[in-house]
Amino acid sequence: MSFSFPKILPENPGIAIVAPSGAALNDTNIEAGLKALTSAGFKVLNYYQHADRFERFGAADQERLDQFHAAIDNPEIDIVMALRGSYGLSRILPRINLQKIARSGKWLVGYSDFNALQLAMLAKTGTASLCGPMLCNDFTRDELRAFTQDQFLQAIHQRKTHLEFESDQAAALKLEGTLWGGNLAMICHLLGTEYFPQIDGGILFVEDIAEHPYRVERMLLQLHMAGVLTKQKAIVLGNFSAYRLAPQDNGYDFAAMLKFLRSTISTPIITGLPFGHCDDKASLMQGSTARLTVTDVQVRLTAGY
Secondary structure (H helix, E strand, C coil): CCCECCCCCCCCCEEEEECCCECCCCCCCHHHHHHHHHHCCCEEEECCCHHHCECCECCCHHHHHHHHHHHHHCCCCCEEEECCCCCCHHHHHHHCCHHHHHHHCCEEEECHHHHHHHHHHHHHHCECCEECCCCCCCCCCCCCCHHHHHHHHHHHHHCEEEEEEEEEEEEEEEEEEEEEEEEHHHHHHHCCCCCCCCCCCEEEEEEEECCCHHHHHHHHHHHHHCCCHHHEEEEEEEEEECCCCCHHHCCCCHHHHHHHHHHHCCCCEECCCCCCCCCCCCCEECCCEEEEEEEEEEEEEEEEC
């Protein structure tokens, strides 16, 4: 299956901040984030207004939908970046004009809850998008993380990803496949729907936050039992953090969970990918052709598009 990729960007691309999911936390310095993007060479248009938040969401459902479509329709905008994740995109996903986004050639950038839209774009239109930073935290923090910024700028301007990291277990692999995935909860959420991509021979990357190892195991087993994982060449685990073990776990932890999964799933499982709800974040193009090499515990992942 072939995919179409976002357009070549001008020197100073226009970037829109939209909030299809959660509202910013009250202490978030939105202005600092907008200034950081401007300093990085972007022409910034912020569609999010904190005063317009509704319940836990960035705005009421229709307002979030209108906001997103306005960014797609605006000819000055080249990149549409999510404010943050949390939850809310699923409520408006059936009403988002996916074909209009595909025709626009614009970059969709974000992760977490935003992955629902990115996966839907792959499934319904064959259009790639960038799993990468969002305004909140990645640009609003007091000190920007050089790795995250460099990865993002390399992805959008040089149209490539290059990563080197360490896995928890030695292996010898050299393979090529379609890079896809994102937030594990979002992937499982879309399983069985029209928005779930049917990828064969893929390199599936996953991450999540505040999910106990047994929940991670359960979600990966769901994908396994649905026949998804056996179709992949490799599963690459990103950051899984902010969970709490309990006394009744009795030695069951992330490592124990990994040992069980590796004994159950034949597809190689690689760990250590710097992606997810973490400070240093890679930028990964959904639908790109990636090359994965593992020598002992050293991992190299590259992709161009």
